[in-house]
Amino acid sequence: MENINGKNDFFVIKALEDGVNVIGLTRGTDTRFHHSEKLDKNEVMIAQFTEHTSAVKVRGKSIIQTSHGEITND
Ligand code: TRP
Numbered sequence: 041m042e043n044i045n046g047k048n049d050f051f052v053i054k055a056l057e058d059g060v061n062v063i064g065l066t067r068g069t070d071t072r073f074h075h076s077e078k079l080d081k082n083e084v085m086i087a088q089f090t091e092h093t094s095a096v097k098v099r100g101k102s103i104i105q106t107s108h109g110e111i112t113n114d
Contacts, residue, residue: 050088052105053098055079056114060100062087067094 053062062085064075074092079085079102087096098104101114 049107053085054103055083056101057081060102063097064093065095
């Protein structure tokens, strides 16, 4: 699979409370929400940046792991 500028990097999100939202934003000139995934406490989402997704917004208490490190947003 192609991998230009980490476009296909994976990231991991672990929800630390119910109702954490993982929102995918579109790649390209038009930046808009295209998908919202709701995680409950202790649910884990493993996802990639893709041709369609260049940014992700996480709302709610969670642990986020990326190739740049780990961060928690409590
Ligand atoms: N269909 C989307 C895509 O291929 C699915 C997706 C990938 C996604 N990574 C995401 C949705 C991150 C939300 C957040 O781009």
